[in-house]
Amino acid sequence: MMDLPGLLYYQNGGVYKGSGGNGRVRYKIEPVDDKLTVQVWFGPYCYEKSEMEDRAEFALSDVGRSEMMDWLSNKIEGMRK
Numbered sequence: 192m193m194d195l196p197g198l199l200y201y202q203n204g205g206v207y208k209g210s211g212g213n214g215r216v217r218y219k220i221e222p223v224d225d226k227l228t229v230q231v232w233f234g235p236y237c238y239e240k241s242e243m244e245d246r247a248e249f250a251l252s253d254v255g256r257s258e259m260m261d262w263l264s265n266k267i268e269g270m271r272k
Contacts, residue, residue: 211267
């Protein structure tokens with residue numbers, strides 16, 4: 192299970208960047224227009240210097256956060272191979 196900030200963090204405008212898959216898969220989670228927007232990329236470079244591999248939006252709710260975590264876990268696992 193991933194250790195990400197709770198829903199309140201995002202509801203208060205928090206942006207979270209992290210990595211998974213031994214640091215090879217990177218992601219950015221941010222609230223945009225009452226949704227959780229997640230972007231993922233592969234490689235050693237920061238968000239600003241990278242090309243995004245995928246993007247998804249989820250409801251800014253407990254259910255949306257849970258769906259986002261599942262989606263992100265699957266992306267990390269898939270991109271790791």
